[in-house]
Amino acid sequence: MNIIVVGNGKIGELLVQQLSKEGHDVVVVDSNAARIRSLEEKLDVSTVVGNGASIEILREAGAENCDILIAVSNSDEVNLLTALVAKKLGCEYTVARVRSPEYDREMNLLKTSFGINLSVNPEKTCAKEIFRLLQFPSFLTRNSFAGGRAEMVELIVPEEGKLTDRTLMDLAPLLDKKALICTIERGGEVLVPSGSTELRAGDKLAVAAATADLPFLLRRFGIPTLDVKQVMIVGGSATARYLATDLINAGLAVTIVESDREKCKALEDLLPKASIIHGDGSLQHLLAEEGIANMDAVVPLTGIDEENILISLYAHSVGTKKTITKVNRTEYLNLFGQEHLGAVVSPKSLTANEITRYTRAAxxxxxxxxxxxxxxxxxxxxxxxxxxxxxxxxxxxxxxxxxxxxxxxxxxxxxxxxxxxxxxxxxxxxxxxxxxxxxxxxxxxxxxxxxxxxxxxx
Incomplete structure (x- = not known):
């Protein structure tokens, strides 16, 4: 397929890597010449330097014969206009990243008006993923299938328990045909197990089950569940606002720590039921004063991966039972045991997966x-x-x-x-x-x- 990607940021570069790997003819458009040169050195793709919303630039990129245009620049307005222009030029399908909560509320109208086939909101998608994980804190990931009736979940085999040092054949009565262990991640390698495969403490399992059977699964595996009632969010980003809204609507107590005073004022207006703390969430003494040790879950959502990781490690060290760490540079995860970081979510990966799925279907x-x-x-x-x-x-x-x-x-x-x-x-x-x-x-x-x-x- 002929695919144009407008915007070579974090999500754009990951998409280009994936789409190029899948054999598509990819043209990348970005106004940052240095970023384009860096991409040309890594991948065999065509590039155009310029404003992706420009008719001239899109024609140069081949929009008139394009199968899919994916607009993932940092500007919602540029992405919307790019999709509209590409559609007018003859592009068959358009995908646009639209992040603003205001635009998100009007997305049905915008998609019709701008000819967008798929809109993606990384912050909202990330918040929904975190909210689902807080419903079952024992899981590291939850992926839905068949309209939410089936799920693929990931969990860590504990040091001691019903799973440890047992073969899958031995576990068959425990699973009772209600779950299937699909893969085992061990020592950086992913194994597709057989009946003779023995589980070890620290293994990460990917397990398929009916959504309705997830509580059964935890009980059968002997994995303790956590009833989350109090959540601390560090960072007042758009993701934090989406997540806090869902948590409050579900009856949970929410504390948000944010260093920007103006953001704090805006959060107080938007989330009157949340406790908004003005302060630097990277400071351990501040988090301690605000009761991080008493929280059921801590979710760092700052814009800095390193800061999020350190906050999660600190939360783990003071006894917080559940942490969910937002990162985009997943190479950091190999430096720390996931038993310390807890669940990890990547808005970049979630968005790239959604767009990749759409391009394959198209x-x-x-x-x-x-x-x-x-x-x-x-x-x-x-x-x-x-x-x-x-x-x-x-x-x-x-x-x-x-x-x-x-x-x-x-x-x-x-x-x-x-x-x-x-x-x-x-x-x-x-x-x-x-x-x-x-x-x-x-x-x-x-x-x-x-x-x-x-x-x-x-």
């Missing part, structure tokens, strides 16, 4: 295109959601007989609103919503791609 004209895309295992593994199309082959056959590609796993099936954790004898049916686990380098776009035969033909 590249497929037939049924069975990817509907949901999440990455696990540090990005090495993809969890994808599909609906089995009406013309699909390989239905009504036991999964154990299907010619699936190597290291490809069907993790869940949703049929008639019921979640099935499949065994080898279960079959796929037309109309099923399925979750598939596969290596990220396969770049699966369609249901048919999970089979060895080209196009999924028998």
């Amino acid at each position: 590249s497929q004209s037939r049924e069975g295109s990817v509907e949901t895309l999440h990455t696990i295992g540090g990005g090495a593994i993809e969890a994808l959601g599909f609906t089995v199309p009406e013309e699909a082959s390989f239905v009504n056959k036991p999964i154990m007989e299907l010619p699936l590609k190597p290291s490809t796993l069907i993790a869940s099936i949703v049929r008639n609103q019921k979640v099935i954790i499949p065994g080898g004898q279960d079959c796929l049916m037309r109309g099923d919503s399925i979750m598939v686990i596969a290596s990220a380098d396969r770049m699966i776009s369609n249901f048919a791609d999970i089979f060895r035969e080209r196009g999924g033909e028998a």
